[in-house]
Amino acid sequence: xxxxxxxxxxxxxxNGISKTYPGVVALDGVSLSVSxxxxxxxxxxxxxxxxxxxKVLGGVVEPTAGxxxxxxxxxxxxxxxxxxxxxxxxxxxxxxxxxxLDAAANILIGREPLYGGPLRLIDRKALHAKVQPLLDKxxxxxxxxxxxxxxxxxQRQLLEIAKALSLDARLVxxxxxxxxxxxxxxxxxxxxxxxxxxxxxxxxxxxxxxNEVKTCVDRVVVxxxxxxxxxxxxxxxxxxxxIRLMIGRDLKSLYIPPKVPPGAPAxxxxxxxxxxxxxxxxxxxxxxxxxxxxxxxxxAGRTELACAVFGVDRxxxxxxxxxxxDVTIREPRDAITRGLYLVPEDRKRCGLxxxxxxxxxxxxxxxxxxxxGPLVSAAAEEKNAETQRHRLNIRAYDIATEAGTLxxxxxxKIVLAKWLSMKPRIIIFDEPTRGxxxxxxxxxxxxxxxxxxxxxxxxxxxxxxxxxxxxxDRMAVMQEGRISGFLERDRFSExxxxxxAVGKTLN
Amino acid sequence: xxxxxxxxxxxxxxxxxxxxxxxxxxxSPLNLANTxxxxxxxxxxxxxxxxxxxxxGIDLSVGSIFALLGVIFINLLVDxxxxxxxxxxxxxxxxxxxxxxxxxxxxxxxxxxFVVTLCGLLIYRGVARWxxxxxxxxxxxxxxxxxxxxxxxGRSFATDTFTGIPNSFIAFxxxxxxxxxxxxRSVFGRYLFAVGKNEEAxxxxxIRSNAIIAAAYVISGGxxxxxxxxxxxxxRSISPASHGNFxxxxxxxxxxxxxCSLRGGEGSVMGIVLGxxxxxxxxxxxxxxxxxxxxxxxxxxxxxxxGVIADMQLVRYRAYKANEKKRAGVPxxxxxxxxxx
Numbered sequence: 001x002x003x004x005x006x007x008x009x010x011x012x013x014x015n016g017i018s019k020t021y022p023g024v025v026a027l028d029g030v031s032l033s034v035s036x037x038x039x040x041x042x043x044x045x046x047x048x049x050x051x052x053x054x055k056v057l058g059g060v061v062e063p064t065a066g067x068x069x070x071x072x073x074x075x076x077x078x079x080x081x082x083x084x085x086x087x088x089x090x091x092x093x094x095x096x097x098x099x100x101l102d103a104a105a106n107i108l109i110g111r112e113p114l115y116g117g118p119l120r121l122i123d124r125k126a127l128h129a130k131v132q133p134l135l136d137k138x139x140x141x142x143x144x145x146x147x148x149x150x151x152x153x154x155q156r157q158l159l160e161i162a163k164a165l166s167l168d169a170r171l172v173x174x175x176x177x178x179x180x181x182x183x184x185x186x187x188x189x190x191x192x193x194x195x196x197x198x199x200x201x202x203x204x205x206x207x208x209x210x211n212e213v214k215t216c217v218d219r220v221v222v223x224x225x226x227x228x229x230x231x232x233x234x235x236x237x238x239x240x241x242x243i244r245l246m247i248g249r250d251l252k253s254l255y256i257p258p259k260v261p262p263g264a265p266a267x268x269x270x271x272x273x274x275x276x277x278x279x280x281x282x283x284x285x286x287x288x289x290x291x292x293x294x295x296x297x298x299x300a301g302r303t304e305l306a307c308a309v310f311g312v313d314r315x316x317x318x319x320x321x322x323x324x325x326d327v328t329i330r331e332p333r334d335a336i337t338r339g340l341y342l343v344p345e346d347r348k349r350c351g352l353x354x355x356x357x358x359x360x361x362x363x364x365x366x367x368x369x370x371x372x373g374p375l376v377s378a379a380a381e382e383k384n385a386e387t388q389r390h391r392l393n394i395r396a397y398d399i400a401t402e403a404g405t406l407x408x409x410x411x412x413k414i415v416l417a418k419w420l421s422m423k424p425r426i427i428i429f430d431e432p433t434r435g436x437x438x439x440x441x442x443x444x445x446x447x448x449x450x451x452x453x454x455x456x457x458x459x460x461x462x463x464x465x466x467x468x469x470x471x472x473d474r475m476a477v478m479q480e481g482r483i484s485g486f487l488e489r490d491r492f493s494e495x496x497x498x499x500x501a502v503g504k505t506l507n
Numbered sequence: 508x509x510x511x512x513x514x515x516x517x518x519x520x521x522x523x524x525x526x527x528x529x530x531x532x533x534x535s536p537l538n539l540a541n542t543x544x545x546x547x548x549x550x551x552x553x554x555x556x557x558x559x560x561x562x563x564g565i566d567l568s569v570g571s572i573f574a575l576l577g578v579i580f581i582n583l584l585v586d587x588x589x590x591x592x593x594x595x596x597x598x599x600x601x602x603x604x605x606x607x608x609x610x611x612x613x614x615x616x617x618x619x620x621f622v623v624t625l626c627g628l629l630i631y632r633g634v635a636r637w638x639x640x641x642x643x644x645x646x647x648x649x650x651x652x653x654x655x656x657x658x659x660x661g662r663s664f665a666t667d668t669f670t671g672i673p674n675s676f677i678a679f680x681x682x683x684x685x686x687x688x689x690x691x692r693s694v695f696g697r698y699l700f701a702v703g704k705n706e707e708a709x710x711x712x713x714i715r716s717n718a719i720i721a722a723a724y725v726i727s728g729g730x731x732x733x734x735x736x737x738x739x740x741x742x743r744s745i746s747p748a749s750h751g752n753f754x755x756x757x758x759x760x761x762x763x764x765x766x767c768s769l770r771g772g773e774g775s776v777m778g779i780v781l782g783x784x785x786x787x788x789x790x791x792x793x794x795x796x797x798x799x800x801x802x803x804x805x806x807x808x809x810x811x812x813x814g815v816i817a818d819m820q821l822v823r824y825r826a827y828k829a830n831e832k833k834r835a836g837v838p839x840x841x842x843x844x845x846x847x848x
Contacts, residue, residue, distance in 0.1 A: 312711060336713040350711045353704050355772075364701055365712040367694045374693045418712065 009072060010035045011202045012057075012088075012171055017066035019052055019226075026052040027063065028226040034171065039193060039203040041213040041237075044223035045246055045498070046298055046463040050206055053223070054173055057204075058090055059083040071170070089164030091174045097148050097156055104131040104144035107163045134162045138192055154185030161192065165201075172196065173204045178212055179299055190216045208297045210239040210502050222246055239504065247465075247494035254442075254470030256449040262473065263288035264323070266457035267340065267426045269309060272318030276304040277481020281318065284476060284483065286426065291448055291458040293472025295465075297501050301481035302461045303345050306428045310342040311335045312350075322426065336365055339425030343415050343432060345461070347408075351415040354404030358396055359385040361403050361414050366422045388417035393443060409440025416447065427451065428459045433467060445471050465494055479503045511766045511818065515781040518814065522788055530795040536670045540662065542791050547675030548741060549757050550783035552734040554686045555727030556758035557779040561690075561703045562723045563771025564613060564620030568605070568627030569731045569758055573751030574635040576601055576735035578644040581745060585647055591655045599732040605631075606728020610721030628755070635747035645744030659740035675737055679783075682730070687776035699723060704772030760811055761786055766818075785810070 010033040019027040027049050034040050044050050055061035056068070059080035068075045070086040078086075097106050104127050105112070113126035128144040135144060140158050142151060151159065157177055164172050178186045193203055193216055207213050213220060220232045222245040230245045232238075266288045271281040282305055286292050294302050308315040311329040320327050322338050329335045335342070344350035352361055363370050363381040370381040385399040392413040396406055403414050412432065419427060429448065433441045448471065452458050462468040468475065475487040477500035485500040499506055527533045552569050559566045576598050583594040605627065612623045658674055665671030690696040701709040702716045709716050739745060763769065764785055765778025789810055793803050 310711075331713075331715065332710060333713040333715060342711065344711055349705070350707050353701060353708050355704065356701070360697065360701075364697070364709075364714070367697055371694050374695065375688070376692060376694055376697055 011071055013069040014053075014056075015067045015069070017053070017056060017063045017068070019056065019061060019063050025226050027056070029066070030223070030226070030228050032221055032228065034202045034204060036170075036202055037197050037200045038219065039197055039205055039217045041217035041220040042204055042206045042223065043208070043210070043213060043220060043242055043246060045465055045494075047465075048223040048246070049226040050223055051175075052226075054090070054175065054204075054206070057083065057088055057173060084167065087168055087170035089167050089169035089172050091157065091160040091164060091172060091177055097159065099148040102145045102147050103135070103142060103151070103159055103162075104128050106148055106159060107131050107134065107166050131162070131166070134165055137165070137195075138162055139188075152185070154181045154189065157181065157185075157189060158192065161196075165196075169201065171202045171204065173206070175206045176208065176299070177205070178207060178209060186212065208502055210242050213237070213242070214239065239502070243495060243498050243502070247498055254445055254467065256446065256471075258289065258291075258449065258473060259453045260289055260455075262290035263455065265321070266323055267309075267459070268321040269305075270319045270321075272305060272308060272320075273316040274301060274304040274308045274481070275314060275316060277301045278316055280481035282478075282481070282483055286457045286459050288455050288457050289452050290473045291452050291460055291471060293468040293475040294459060294461045294478060295468045295475055295497050295501060296463070296478035298463055300478040300501070302478050303430055304481075305478075306342060306430050306459070306461060309335070310340065310428065312342070336422075339423060341419040341422075341424050341427045343412075343419065343427065343429045345430040345434070347411055347415055348404075352403045352411055355402050358389065358394065358399040358401055358403060358414055358417075362388055362417045362421060365418050369422070384421055385417075388421060392417055392420070392447070407437065407440075408434075409436040409443075412436055412440065412444065416444070420451075424451065424456050426457045426459070428461070430461045431463065432460060433462075433464070441467075465497065469494065469497065477501055512775060512777045512781060514818070514821070515764065515766075515778065515785065515814075519781060519785050519788060522785070522792065526788070526792045526795055533791065533795055538791070538795075540670045540673055542787050543676040544660075544673035544741075545790070546784050546787045547673055547677070547679035548734065548737055549754070549761070549787060550679040550780060551675075551682060551737065552727075552731050552754070553758040553761040553779050553783045554683060554776065555730035556755070557762040557765065557767050557774050557776070558686070558690070558699065558723040559620070559727045560759070560762045560767040560769060561699055561771060561774045562720045563703050563706075563769075564720065564723070565624060565759065565769070566609065566724065566727045566731075567621065567624040567755050568609065568631060569727070569734070570751040570754035570756075571628045571631035571635065572602060572605060572728070572731040573735045573738050573754060574745065574747045575631040575638070576732055577739040577745045577750055578635050578639050578747050580736055580739050581644040581646065582638075584652070585644075585650065591652050595655070595736055598736055599729060602732020602735065603725055603729040606725040606731070607721065609728065610724035613724065614717035614721050624755075632747070635750075639745075639747055641748060643744050643746045656740065659737050675741070678733075678737070679780075682733075683776055683780050690774075690776050695719070695722070700772055702771075757783075757786055760807065764811055764814055 012034040014030060014032045017027055017030045030049070030053060042050055052061060056063050057078065059078040059082055062077040068078055070088070073086070075082060098109065108127060108130065113123045113130060115121045115123050131144040138158050138161060140155065142155055148156065148159070161172065177189060181189065190212065193205070196203060205213065205217055214237050217237065220237050220242060221228055222230050222242065224246060232241055264287065265285050267286040269282060269284040271283055273281050296302055304313065307313040309320065309329070311332045311334055320329060322340060327338055348354060353364070359382050362385045367376060370377055370384065382399060388394070389396065389399055394410050394413045394417065396410060403411055432444055436444070448458050448460065460468070460471060469492050473489060475492065475497070476483050477485050477487065477497055479501055480503065484503055485506060487496055496506055523533070532538055556566055556569065579601070580594055580598050583589045583597065584591060609623050609627060612618045613620050661674045662671030663674055663677060690699065698709070698714050698719045701712070701714060702719045706716050738751065742750065761782035762774060762779050763782070765774065765780070765782030767774030767778065786807060789807055790803065793800060793806055798806065
């Protein structure tokens with residue numbers, strides 16, 4: 001076969017790929033080559049540019065500079081079709097499967113074998129016959145007609161890989177494929193990777209699990225701040241070496257020192273178990289007047305913890321104490337009446353009503369306060385909205401402006417205005433500055449500090465290393481649903497946070 | 508929202524003017540009073556339907572509720588010789604209970620509103636027919652309830668030259684005014700919009716969305732109970748196989764014409780009122796212009812279709828205009844940076 005004879009040139013060559021957005025450099029001259037039958041590990045912190053790079057390869061994002069050479073052909077930018085036709089396939093972190101269809105139908109979706117004729121009926125027998133060899137190759141233990149809903153996560157990952165193979169994939173890009181797998185499932189997946197390599201398929205393996213990366217890849221490429229900062233081959237691939245490469249940028253000092261030392265415990269979380277990680281109880285104490293950073297990699301279970309504490313999600317077990325009193329929180333209203341507020345991660349879906357005005361958004365959680373009897377007093381709610389608009393410097397034409405027309409930073413300020421109107425005791429910020437411009441960011445940091453100085457307990461979930469190190473007084477790091485360690489300010493460093501975030505203990 | 512209502516109001520005026528021009532009888536006091544009566548009868552329960560639609564749900568059961576509660580109402584008055592105020596109270600409470608059941612099934616059992624109220628539509632109709640052995644329930648000859656009749660089918664402000672305003676219409680206006688305050692001025696009304704628009708964000712703001720949604724079904728059920736009495740007094744006899752058939756569709760049509768989005772979160776009482784008026788004017792148009800009455804539904808459907816399409820075009824045009832204004836140099840405030848990864 002031709003494929004085996006022309007092994008000399010690499011299958012994929014990226015040359016000086018850059019991608020800039022207004023104000024942000026996502027990729028800065030990235031060069032990367034992947035040979036046929038090579039497994040390349042791609043690692044980097046949250047925000048290092050991995051996702052953007054993958055989007056470039058998938059044809060979703062057009063690079064601002066650089067060239068892409070796939071299988072000997074040069075492209076200034078790939079289109080989605082280019083990517084598919086040249087054999088680049090993705091196995092996504094959040095699986096893209098139709099769980100109402102069976103395994104075979106998923107693999108050949110859009111390419112079903114048909115009986116001839118105008119009705120375009122699907123030939124189910126041929127469908128299953130076509131899929132069986134692919135499944136055999138991967139050594140899976142389910143039949144082509146198994147409904148996807150009945151498959152385990154690992155089986156679904158394998159199904160995604162089978163789908164990639166059915167497209168005659170020659171480069172499979174896997175984004176955190178093992179994050180939801182058990183140990184034996186992971187081992188199985190890794191052995192499949194080895195078989196693919198033997199067939200000459202190239203693989204880019206993105207993972208935060210450095211031990212897995214170590215065992216399965218030929219080479220590791222490390223991204224940081226949109227740049228390739230190094231690569232490791234063979235024996236030099238060790239978790240310590242990888243961490244050393246991932247960190248090491250200059251962090252701007254964002255720290256605003258507190259005016260008062262932290263006070264008594266405001267929120268005590270004991271043995272909390274969430275549905276996302278039912279086996280890992282979490283305990284955490286948050287004191288008045290402090291900003292406690294909750295660091296960790298994306299998917300470490302921090303948002304799930306916050307949602308369970310706030311009462312949006314069900315908790316499986318665990319108790320809460322607020323300022324020394326045992327409390328039961330069944331729904332957000334219970335948390336709100338006790339002065340425990342959440343600024344959610346997904347502000348468009350959970351934080352705001354996009355086509356409500358500033359006024360309507362700000363007064364929503366506390367509408368009774370602005371009501372005379374059962375009726376809302378427009379004057380009262382508008383007065384407060386106006387006050388909050390000035391206090392938080394929300395840049396909108398007036399308080400009747402719809403929230404959805406504003407920029408991310410101003411939208412976030414509206415979410416904050418909701419809670420600041422009603423005397424917070426504890427506020428949980430979940431990714432408070434995601435997608436927000438630099439100016440609004442520093443305003444929000446100052447605001448968090450002012451709150452803390454006024455005696456409010458602040459819990460800040462952040463995946464942004466610079467932010468979590470720069471803003472927190474103290475830090476808890478989560479890894480796969482459990483707290484892997486606490487850090488005081490004198491031990492804050494990217495190295496320490498990352499060590500804990502990937503599940504290694506500090507020495 | 509005001510602009511939308513204004514457009515509908517103008518449409519009613521135009522249709523009215525055309526009909527009046529083609530057949531002057533349209534403006535005769537008798538015809539106006541009859542039309543007002545029908546507007547009142549159909550408008551009452553359209554308001555409740557509108558509330559349910561604003562939560563993102565739908566209530567298909569109202570027509571069958573009229574049949575079931577109607578035959579029970581007549582039964583209570585005729586066979587049990589119950590004093591009418593007590594019978595009225597029982598019927599309204601029964602409507603509220605049915606609404607509460609719908610609300611419970613939608614919020615707690617998490618069934619889809621369409622399915623819940625479709626089952627209601629079938630069940631209540633069936634029970635009503637069984638209740639009377641598929642016979643017609645009616646008042647006995649000469650049986651009179653002067654006070655009740657005055658409230659439901661009577662007229663007010665009648666003089667020698669003026670036929671008077673139907674009390675059903677007055678009741679509709681009063682209920683609409685109350686509902687308007689509830690929807691547009693009260694805490695509950697704000698919550699209703701918040702839940703209909705984005706239930707998730709409403710929950711994060713501490714709103715008990717289940718209670719709000721259930722309350723909308725209760726209101727719809729209660730108004731259906733009141734309407735059942737008005738309709739029973741209007742027809743004075745009820746054949747449960749046909750009484751109130753398709754009436755839920757009039758309510759949905761009025762709400763949609765009035766600007767309620769079936770996706771939830773949008774609508775106004777003024778819009779629903781105007782929608783209900785337009786539907787009855789169209790009915791009247793079919794009668795007065797000698798259009799075969801079999802075409803009744805076709806005319807209604809055609810007008811709704813054209814109305815909604817025109818409204819969508821208008822919204823699109825306005826968005827386009829607003830965009831142009833933005834491009835023409837109104838400063839863009841605090842441009843957002845794209846999110847990392």
